[in-house]
Amino acid sequence: MFGEIFGAWVAVFLTFAIFSFLYKDNPFYKIAEHIFVGVSAGYWTSMFFWTQIQPNLFGRLWPSTHYSDGIWYGVYDLFGFISSSIFPAGGIDKGHELHFSYLIPFALGIMMLLSLFKKLNWFARWGIAYTVGMAAGLRAYGFLNSNVILQIKGTIIPLLDPDLPFFSLLGDSHFNNLVILVGTVTGLLYFFFSKEQTGNFGKVTRVGIYFLMISFGASFGFAVMGRISLLIGRFTDLITYNDASYHHATIWVLVIMVAILGYSTFTDKGNSETDVS
Amino acid sequence: MLWKRQIPILIVAVIGSITLFGWFINEPNIKSFVDDDATQWFDILASFAIFLGGFNLLKMQLQKIFRRQRGWQYSIFAIAGFFLAITAGFFYKGNPDVAWGTHVTADGTLFKWIFTYMFAPLQATMFALLAFFVASASYRAFRIRNFEATLLLVSGIIIMIGRVPLGSFISSWFILYLLVLIGGITVNSFFKNKQYTAIFVIVGIIVVTAAGSSLGWPLDQPGILYLPYLQEWIYKYPNVAGARSIMMGIGMGIFATSIRYILGIEKSYIGE
Amino acid sequence: MNDRDFIIGAGGVTFSFLIYWFMGHPFFIIERIVMFIAIMTFTGTLLFFIRKARRGEEIFLREIPGLKAVEEAVGRSTEMGKPVLFVPGIMDMDQVETVAGVIVLGHVSKMTARYETTLNVPVSRAIVMKAAQDVCKESYLMEGRPDMFHEDMVHYLTDEQFAYAAGVNGIMVREKPAACMYMGKFYAESLILAETGNSIGAIQIAGTASQAQIPFFVTACDYTLIGEEFFAASAYLSQRPELIGGIKGQDMIKIIIIGMIIGGVVLRFLHDGGMIDFNILEFLTVR
């Protein structure tokens, strides 16, 4: 129970410390920022190790299904001697088969770590090369398929559809289809690089910019909605932590922090504390 | 030079070709590489590399402390936070009956405590800062400087108001008068002539008032131009057209850039 | 590789593919033929214009304001004696935008070497750290200023999206850079960075293909490279003929795509009218 109450107080302090950045850069924000950077770096280092390296790499090199007492598993038992939590006895049971091909990412990973030494700095390049090669191949196909081919298919509008009205605000209609066709084609022409956007061509690309601006305004309007609801989420959490079972953490922490910040602003009116105008 | 440049470029070409043309080959090994292993290998590689990141972070923070650089006291918090998370991750579970490995996603562990009371509030609060920044950004950016900025503003406001319950109460009178005003601004920025603007606005108001009273639009319920429908139209047609043209541009950009990497036309990410 | 070798090579590949095709194309996933044709046509177009540019043919490229402003921003930082802040996005090198961002960093670090401006590159992924350090070292070497390069110029913060945003906010508010550049893949933290950068009065140039974040950069930054413009950055900044040829090739692909759309509308009109039975929508369906 103590863990929850102490935790609530820590959560409330960190929440107000981050919000204090809105007033100005101050010691509370600097503390919360550095704690967040440190904790999250350690958090993801642990999370990646226990959800990637141990189950996906070691789980495929020494699966429990193929446990035998050959040399390969002899090496495993040696590791098990060093750390039985990472290498439990009898192989790793994460539902994988034995894949020796996973020695390649293992080797690339070790090379990446060895690139720490000045002389072996170029070791990292092989890992970078693999990553860029994989990214180029997978994303080229994925984006060409979903962003180009399927969107072309979506823009091929039916001109000859009898049951489509000429105009309707909500459902599909010939007018709405034309808007999509014209907007997409003129928008594409705006991204033309090898021709100056003047004269008639300039007029067409200007129509394209209008459609882009409407699209930016629409997603900005949406964003306002989403962000406000996140703030609502924070305040509802703070209200919960103000409950008696948490010893009214929110009020106490708020009062103390405002007092300290108010006092520090009052005393160092003159000096050049960095200030967010 | 062979090990430092030629082989990396060869790796990019070979792996790139496999993952690009692997989509067309119906052979189990290549199919499983393209479908699963390619990304799994990368995830494993990234999981090794993060240790380098952690080491670099510690080096920078320790350097700041030893050299007494400005704000070195806060580096102590960063280092303490890092080691707290590493301890919870590798050394102390806090809940003995949870096996190593599942303790990063199981209840009752120190790791879950750090997630619930430090990591999640910090992450959610930084995200919630956006509610303030979106307000100050729209306040500063939505200015009627030119016709494009007006389109940005009008579509943003209609979506903003149309999607919340309040939007369904705004009557047509209000919207049409608003449209007449925006029409006046546009006419003014086009013709730059006060008379035209004045005439346009006055005529507009008369037409709206006449139409409204003759058709009997209710004051609270919108007769026509029901704002939620208007925002739905903006968001399903002109917005999709604009989004689609950017999407196709991005699709082509990523395709062309990837081909340049695979064919070795661009290799400056490995150094000239 | 001169033209003759290229044509022989390309002809050989096509010819052997045709033989393979007419031998019944074993192992080929037939439902994805449209994607195969698209990849081959588009790659062919790109290569054609890249080779044309390599032969020295003059190619006109319209001006992109954002890219012209990059050198001005570095110059401004030098005059004010303040650092340049470069943020290569929050994703890893497995995203094409991050790789493009690191390449733009290469060009920017050449400018900071030339102008002797301090450069600060906080990164969110360790592999990006290694690649960025390599690229910056190379740029400083090529500008003849290896003495000015020190590895801590590129430093790792954290993999966590919002902790990274908090850390970069802290750097902005305390070091007050005169120019902030955001080049890469971004998510919700884009507006946190852009608004804080705006509040310290820095000149801000953003380049991304993260569609959802483009509106925020457009409203909060001075210049924004939208989607495809961001991928054209390396061609504009390096002025290398083969890259400029690639951009011209991309424009030609756009003409093909617009042709496919308009042609598709006509084909669908004819199909719906019963004049032809070829269904364009069915042809474009990729399984």
Added chain:
Amino acid sequence: MKFLTDLILKMGTVDRRWIFLVIALVVIIPLFFPLGLPIRATATTQYVYDTIDALPHGSKVLVSCEYGPSTKPEIHPMVLSVMRHLFKNKHKVYVTCLWPDGQFLASDALNLVARDEYGLTYGEDYVLLGFRPGNEAVVKGIVSDLRKLYTIDAKGTKITEIPMMEGVNRFEDFDFLFSASAGYPGTIEWVQYAVDPTNVPMSTGTTSIQVNDVMPYVSAGQIQGILAGMPGAAEYEALIGVPGIGTSGMDAQSIAHLVIVLFIVLGNIGYFIERNRSKKY
């Protein structure tokens, strides 16, 4: 009149911290004193409701949670409402997660709705398969062979021992997918690698910022409707008649939007006055 124009002029260039203060108050006050503005469902939310309602009773539905604590206020109310709707229509619900911290939130949702509200039994009516790392590789793995990826569920019991997993080997064995997504990996990966190749119908609920990315897929017919942000959640709560966090947040949202629009209008008026004055001098 001069006083008024000077006031508006000052509004034209107000220090942004005043805006922050007003936004904070406008969000806090309605949380303590709710107005209760009624909520009407928009077309895209109605489309999701009708699609789920049309599913034959007892069909197998996959719910995938791809969100974290920072996007919980927008997405969690949607997951609760959709789960209430699915359990009301007696569907079998299978839950997977593409985000690690999504598993904590998914198990909270199942405990609240399936166990406490509907009193269902784990393993027969609902199962939490849990998180698997690998982003889109997990989606591809579920499409090709689910049992290779999920040998055990989130509680560690073997899949073969769970009765409701009978006959579920691949993505195509599911009748419907609902993806609660806040970014990458999420809805777009489910469309690209699962729904497109197999034609299993899918709806989605996303953060409002991601709606614009996903909208082209909805209008191209690849996704059946979308719940957009907290309003989408509030509208769905209104459709199933169980108000929750979404509904309570809607008043604060409406007023906050009005205040932002008010700031924009005042800022523009101030901008015009300033421009006319600078033209005069």
